[in-house]
Amino acid sequence: SQTIHQWPATLVQPVGSPLSLECTVEGTSNPNLYWYRQAAGRGLQLLFYSVGIGQISSEVPQNLSASRPQDRQFILSSKKLLLSDSGFYLCAWSIRTSGIEYFGPGTRLTVT
Amino acid sequence: SQQGEEDPQALSIQEGENATMNCSYKTSINNLQWYRQNSGRGLVHLILIRSNEREKHSGRLRVTLDTSKKSSSLLITASRAADTASYFCATDAWNTDKLIFGTGTRLQVFP
Numbered sequence: 001s002q003t004i005h006q007w008p009a010t011l012v013q014p015v016g017s018p019l020s021l022e023c024t025v026e027g028t029s030n031p032n033l034y035w036y037r038q039a040a041g042r043g044l045q046l047l048f049y050s051v052g053i054g055q056i057s058s059e060v061p062q063n064l065s066a067s068r069p070q071d072r073q074f075i076l077s078s079k080k081l082l083l084s085d086s087g088f089y090l091c092a093w094s095i096r097t098s099g100i101e102y103f104g105p106g107t108r109l110t111v112t
Numbered sequence: 113s114q115q116g117e118e119d120p121q122a123l124s125i126q127e128g129e130n131a132t133m134n135c136s137y138k139t140s141i142n143n144l145q146w147y148r149q150n151s152g153r154g155l156v157h158l159i160l161i162r163s164n165e166r167e168k169h170s171g172r173l174r175v176t177l178d179t180s181k182k183s184s185s186l187l188i189t190a191s192r193a194a195d196t197a198s199y200f201c202a203t204d205a206w207n208t209d210k211l212i213f214g215t216g217t218r219l220q221v222f223p
Contacts, residue, residue: 032209043200044155044213051209059210090154099143099204101211103154 002027006091006104013111019064019078021107023091026072031093033074034101035066038088050074051096086111116201116214124220131188133217135201136181142204144177145211146186149198158186158199193223 003026013019025031032051036044046059048066056066063082067075074091088108092101116137125131135144143162147155161168161177161184168175174187188195198218202211 034210036213041218043215046210046212049210088152092155094209096209099211100145100157100160101155101202102157105154106152108152 002093002102004091004093004102004104006089006107008107009105010108011110013081013109015083015111016080019076019081019085019109021076021089021091021109023074023076023104024072025093028072028093028095030071032096033068034092034094035074035076036090036092038090038106040087044090048076081111083111085109116203116212118199118201118214118217120217121215122218122220124222125191127191127193127221127223129191129221131191131195131219131221133186133199133219135184135186135214137184137201137203137212137214138182139203140206141179142206144175144184145202146173146175146184147200147202147213149200149216151197155200188219191219191221193221195219196221 005024034049035047038044050056050068064078088106090106091104094101116135119134143160145160146158148158149155159170159175161175172189177184198216200216201214
């Protein structure tokens with residue numbers, strides 16, 4: 001069966017520090033991968049998605065970047081965090097033909 | 113934007129009552145999905161309805177889709193306290209691999 005992992009679960013970082021959030025998927029090949037951010041009590045904002053290794057589409061210009069170094073690994077990064085980067089970050093995967101997305105447990109990021 | 117809008121934003125009911133949430137969207141779709149999110153957790157897929165379907169059932173869930181009005185509704189029958197969560201609709205963006213999520217309805221079911 002398929003499993004998606006995200007870590008860390010929570011993170012408190014100072015303004016100006018770097019960020020690296022990792023997401024890995026098990027039990028499937030060539031998934032589409034997604035990074036979302038969710039502000040408190042709000043809907044999901046798609047940040048990046050990837051249909052293959054090295055292929056990244058950015059949805060919103062911002063202080064973040066994404067990379068997909070391996071088929072089932074998706075990394076969200078920042079060189080210098082801003083206060084506005086605080087939020088709940090969710091990784092998801094899908095099989096292209098199904099359209100259904102499967103979400104990880106999320107990372108709660110607080111920038112202080 | 114294509115983002116869906118859920119209505120109401122928040123809903124409080126007693127156990128055993130039915131809960132109805134509505135979703136409106138703006139552009140043509142292939143399918144529409146509903147997801148559930150417990151507080152502080154990831155989203156969980158509930159049900160998918162295709163653009164050529166008008167109604168679909170899954171257990172206590174009933175979803176309707178009216179493509180002429182660009183709207184959908186999710187009905188949870190005989191609600192339970194465990195149904196307390198936020199519910200989101202999501203539509204596929206035409207010819208892309210993305211979903212567009214709505215703003216969500218926060219459902220509180222009191223025992």
